Amino acid sequence: MIKPDRFVRQTSLSGFGLEKQAKLADSKVLIVGLGGLGLPVGQYLNAMGVGTLGLVDQDFVELHNLQRQVLYSEDDIGKLKLEVTSQKLKAQNSQTLLKCFDTYLTKDNALEIVKEFDVIVDATDNFAARYVINDACVILNKPFVYGALHAFEGQVSVFNYEDGPTYRCLFPKMPSPEETPNCATNGILGILPGIIGTLQALETVKIITGVGEVLSGKLLVYDGLLQNTRKVSFTVVPENKVITKLQTDYGFDLCESSPSISAKDFLALQQRKKLQVIDVRSIEEFNKDHLSGSVNITFEELKSSLQKINFDKDVYLLCQSGKRSERAYAILISLKPEAIVYSVSGGLNQMASVCP
Amino acid sequence: MIKPDRFVRQTSLSGFGLEKQAKLADSKVLIVGLGGLGLPVGQYLNAMGVGTLGLVDQDFVELHNLQRQVLYSEDDIGKLKLEVTSQKLKAQNSQTLLKCFDTYLTKDNALEIVKEFDVIVDATDNFAARYVINDACVILNKPFVYGALHAFEGQVSVFNYEDGPTYRCLFPKMPSPEETPNCATNGILGILPGIIGTLQALETVKIITGVGEVLSGKLLVYDGLLQNTRKVSFTVVPENKVITKLQTDYGFDLCESSPSISAKDFLALQQRKKLQVIDVRSIEEFNKDHLSGSVNITFEELKSSLQKINFDKDVYLLCQSGKRSERAYAILISLKPEAIVYSVSGGLNQMASVCP
Amino acid sequence: MTILLFGVTKDIVGSPSLSIPTASVTGRSIPKTVRELRSFLNKSYPELGKLSSLAIAVNNSYAQDDEQINSYDEIALIPPVSGG
Amino acid sequence: MTILLFGVTKDIVGSPSLSIPTASVTGRSIPKTVRELRSFLNKSYPELGKLSSLAIAVNNSYAQDDEQINSYDEIALIPPVSGG
Numbered sequence: 001m002i003k004p005d006r007f008v009r010q011t012s013l014s015g016f017g018l019e020k021q022a023k024l025a026d027s028k029v030l031i032v033g034l035g036g037l038g039l040p041v042g043q044y045l046n047a048m049g050v051g052t053l054g055l056v057d058q059d060f061v062e063l064h065n066l067q068r069q070v071l072y073s074e075d076d077i078g079k080l081k082l083e084v085t086s087q088k089l090k091a092q093n094s095q096t097l098l099k100c101f102d103t104y105l106t107k108d109n110a111l112e113i114v115k116e117f118d119v120i121v122d123a124t125d126n127f128a129a130r131y132v133i134n135d136a137c138v139i140l141n142k143p144f145v146y147g148a149l150h151a152f153e154g155q156v157s158v159f160n161y162e163d164g165p166t167y168r169c170l171f172p173k174m175p176s177p178e179e180t181p182n183c184a185t186n187g188i189l190g191i192l193p194g195i196i197g198t199l200q201a202l203e204t205v206k207i208i209t210g211v212g213e214v215l216s217g218k219l220l221v222y223d224g225l226l227q228n229t230r231k232v233s234f235t236v237v238p239e240n241k242v243i244t245k246l247q248t249d250y251g252f253d254l255c256e257s258s259p260s261i262s263a264k265d266f267l268a269l270q271q272r273k274k275l276q277v278i279d280v281r282s283i284e285e286f287n288k289d290h291l292s293g294s295v296n297i298t299f300e301e302l303k304s305s306l307q308k309i310n311f312d313k314d315v316y317l318l319c320q321s322g323k324r325s326e327r328a329y330a331i332l333i334s335l336k337p338e339a340i341v342y343s344v345s346g347g348l349n350q351m352a353s354v355c356p
Numbered sequence: 357m358i359k360p361d362r363f364v365r366q367t368s369l370s371g372f373g374l375e376k377q378a379k380l381a382d383s384k385v386l387i388v389g390l391g392g393l394g395l396p397v398g399q400y401l402n403a404m405g406v407g408t409l410g411l412v413d414q415d416f417v418e419l420h421n422l423q424r425q426v427l428y429s430e431d432d433i434g435k436l437k438l439e440v441t442s443q444k445l446k447a448q449n450s451q452t453l454l455k456c457f458d459t460y461l462t463k464d465n466a467l468e469i470v471k472e473f474d475v476i477v478d479a480t481d482n483f484a485a486r487y488v489i490n491d492a493c494v495i496l497n498k499p500f501v502y503g504a505l506h507a508f509e510g511q512v513s514v515f516n517y518e519d520g521p522t523y524r525c526l527f528p529k530m531p532s533p534e535e536t537p538n539c540a541t542n543g544i545l546g547i548l549p550g551i552i553g554t555l556q557a558l559e560t561v562k563i564i565t566g567v568g569e570v571l572s573g574k575l576l577v578y579d580g581l582l583q584n585t586r587k588v589s590f591t592v593v594p595e596n597k598v599i600t601k602l603q604t605d606y607g608f609d610l611c612e613s614s615p616s617i618s619a620k621d622f623l624a625l626q627q628r629k630k631l632q633v634i635d636v637r638s639i640e641e642f643n644k645d646h647l648s649g650s651v652n653i654t655f656e657e658l659k660s661s662l663q664k665i666n667f668d669k670d671v672y673l674l675c676q677s678g679k680r681s682e683r684a685y686a687i688l689i690s691l692k693p694e695a696i697v698y699s700v701s702g703g704l705n706q707m708a709s710v711c712p
Numbered sequence: 713m714t715i716l717l718f719g720v721t722k723d724i725v726g727s728p729s730l731s732i733p734t735a736s737v738t739g740r741s742i743p744k745t746v747r748e749l750r751s752f753l754n755k756s757y758p759e760l761g762k763l764s765s766l767a768i769a770v771n772n773s774y775a776q777d778d779e780q781i782n783s784y785d786e787i788a789l790i791p792p793v794s795g796g
Numbered sequence: 797m798t799i800l801l802f803g804v805t806k807d808i809v810g811s812p813s814l815s816i817p818t819a820s821v822t823g824r825s826i827p828k829t830v831r832e833l834r835s836f837l838n839k840s841y842p843e844l845g846k847l848s849s850l851a852i853a854v855n856n857s858y859a860q861d862d863e864q865i866n867s868y869d870e871i872a873l874i875p876p877v878s879g880g
Contacts (some may be wrong), residue, residue, distance in 0.1 A: 005419050005420050005689065005690070005693030005694075006419050006420060006422060006423060006693075007420075007423050007673055008420045008423075008543075008693075009420060009423055009424065009543045009544050009546070010423060010543055010544075010545060011543070011545060012543045013543025013544065013545060014507070014543070014723070015508070016543060016545060017508070031860075033880055035880050036879075037880045038880070040396075040554075042423075043426040044426060044546060044547045044550050046426075047422055047423055047424060047425075047426045047546055048423055048545075048546035048547065050421070059556075063361050063362050064361050064362060064363075064364045064365060066362060066403055066448065066449065067362060067363050067364075067365055067366060067403055067404060067405070068365065068403060068404075069401075069403075070399040070400060070402075070403045070448065072446075073447040073448050074447065074448070074449070074450070075447060088429075091430065091431060091471055092422065092426065092428070092429050092430070093422065093430070094430055123880055124880050125878060125879055125880030126878055126880075127878050128878065130876075130878065132802070137402065147880070148876070148877045148878055148879060148880060149801055149877060149879035150802075150803045150804065150877035150878075150879055150880060151369055151370070151371070151807075152371070152567075152568065152879065153802060153803060155874075155876075155877055170849075170851055170858065170876075171849035171851065171875075171876040172849055173848040173849050173850070174849075175847065175848050175849060175875075175876060176848065181652055184397060185832075187364075187365045187366055187367070187368045187369025187370070187372060188365050188366075188369065188879050189366060189369060189404075189558075189561070190365070190366060190400060190403050190404035190405075191374060191400045191404065191554055191557045191558045191561060193879075193880065194396060194399075194400050194554035194557065195551070195554045195555060195558065196549075198396075198547055198550035198551045198554055199551060199583070201547045202545075202547045202548075202551065202580055202583075203552065203583075205545070205547060206581075211508075211581060212508065212580065212581030212582060212583075213582050213583070213584050216702065218583075219851075219874070220583060221800075221802055221872075221874060224568065225562075225567060225568030225570050226569050227555070227558075227559075227568075227569070227574075227576060227587070229585040230856060231583070231856060232853040232856050232857065232858060232872070233856065233857050233858065234849070234851070234857070234858035234873060237857070296633040330482075333361070334361070336363075337361030337364075338361075338681060370807070387795065389796055391796050392795075392796055393796045418763075479796055480795030480796050481794060481795055482794055482796075483792065483794050486792075486794065503796070504792070504793045504794055504795060504796060505793060505795035506718075506719045506720065506793035506794075506795055507723075507795075509718060509719060509746060509793065510793075511790075511792075511793055526765075526767055526774065526792075527762040527765035527767065527791075527792040528765055529765050529796075530764070531764050531791075531792060532764065544795050549795075549796065575767075575790070577718055577788075577790060579718070582728075586772060586788070587772060588767070588769040588772050588773065588774060588790060589745070589772065589773050589774065590767070590773070590774035591774070620737060
């Protein structure tokens, strides 16, 4: 039951009204990525009354996110973005059904996750995820709302909307990591994701409700420096509308994830030189089994034990599965921004499978 | 001291860098209005590192605000917007100096408040405030960033920037309340203030840092339905650059304030018919002196005493100064959206001056 | 001549644009300046005449009342809006 | 012929636009199709040639490689961007 007063500014809006409001309430929108783009999309769709919001992210809040990811507070640093976002969206609108996916969207889970939703919002920060989303949406016949940033610029479009063109009709091949700088090496003006994310939210509402004209077959190119907007039209390349399965490999270039080192590379490196390895598991776990030469500082005591770490040397954080070490990374790098810190991805579990 | 890591995405941005970041830190921005436009402006400027943010608002959070005023949660209903906003902005960035003005901007306080700041953001919802801001900014020689909404449309411009034109060069005369519907009777699509507010934040950053081209002498007209942006150029009308004092009257048409009734009208009405008057002051205050026929339900016990109120009849809320009754209004209307509720503005204090 | 409508002018006319005949088939005079256009609009839609500040843009420039207009110009009615 | 640059192409060239001579004063051939333009750009800026997906818009429409271009066209280089 929607309280009539809550959405009165929309239900009294000529051209919107109760009918469109009901469509919002019935809709299911998936937001992939809870960073600069995903947060305004989530906040506004949640405010406006979208019935079901899916949230996908496995990243932790870091200090340098706060410059543009405005839902996060200083207290949230080191917490899972998914947890913080779902908690704040719940407080904002308790009527929304939130579906949380504590993972990144990958070729292995994309079809399973995407199929539950009516509209997908691409709020990711890397090409691999964008091409996975495109292909999954084409396979499952879902429209997706694209937004992406570069410095003072942004792009918005709606791909695969009804018979409209896809991301690959515009950009057929995924760029290699070398040819295009990723967001970690290139800056973003903090307000840009706010502008592009809100435009994505509007296109999502237009798809759901049918008001206005959906930005399909048009790429909106926004230049914040000159406050210029241009719309480039493009058409379907028929072969791109026929995708039957995801590729076996999309590469990997998550920008916002912590500098992590694979278990394999870590072991290889360790053979060549003595590394400063901090094991952030509990004392019990550590005592049962640990890597020779590693030092145990539990995740809980990390903040108060900085003096035990030599920040003039590289720091390698280790745990059982790679989750706590990633979180520990976020905390350390916030407190010691100049330090060089790695999280060993997959942790001891992964190491066991690498090194039998 | 700015932690280097916090703004790394801006300081590493070619064309921005440490120099522009320092300009943000040194700047003082006044945000007039903490509604749909003011909140994204505040969130992003606070995130990006503006050193001093002034906040002006005297309104309370109501349920129907939540559809577009995304900083507010359901728990905030009935609280002062200024308190909620300053608290959340503080948590988001503890380094920002927040200057709170618990008032509406009026002809009586505008010059005093505006003079402290470098850039003024007009995030109000009514013509009276917009013309007051324009005139105060012309008198004090401050640029102001204008944003305004109508249904699916928005307007953005920077007025009085250096030798550039003012609001009156575009719209010379203030519309009368009759000729243009106000926001309470006309709807707003929830995402629109997000789009327009983020554009205002960007223009503010451009004024402060000098990056890009400030939207001066150009009115950006945004149509969300068609995702069209047009820029209309206009020039200075010299007489509008010369304002020496504020007008004696700008009218009054605050959209977001509660349906309130003036003490005078209330007294006149009460002579003609028996009104249901709820006095929300404390028992002590009530016992000392009260309006004959009024019923005392203290503000604190209001939520749990709904059964004492007859919602089939109009409800008139009364307190000493009009502040608690306005807050009580927000609570009642959230719980009983169909009820007809008035807050007697100025309360018993005002009544005393009306009726000697 | 097509006129694009914004803000309350769209609500008054009830559509996002408005066509004005460019040849006088009816014997009525055709607006040749912004002033004549204002007067033409006020006759057709008296509510438009009540707007105390209504900017008229010709080819994306604010136009003074004595500016000439012709059928090739892109004309827009832009009133102030107040929502926030 | 002026070419507007977006995304990483702006960074590669180091400016928001690029001028290409439209008359062959140097004896070098002038690009007359999008394909020739691509080849011209790749010679001048080898980094542009490395972009696997670079959309070229002519008068705000995505242009195929065999589309003809001339000096009156508004041309824009639009690469995919990835930030979020």
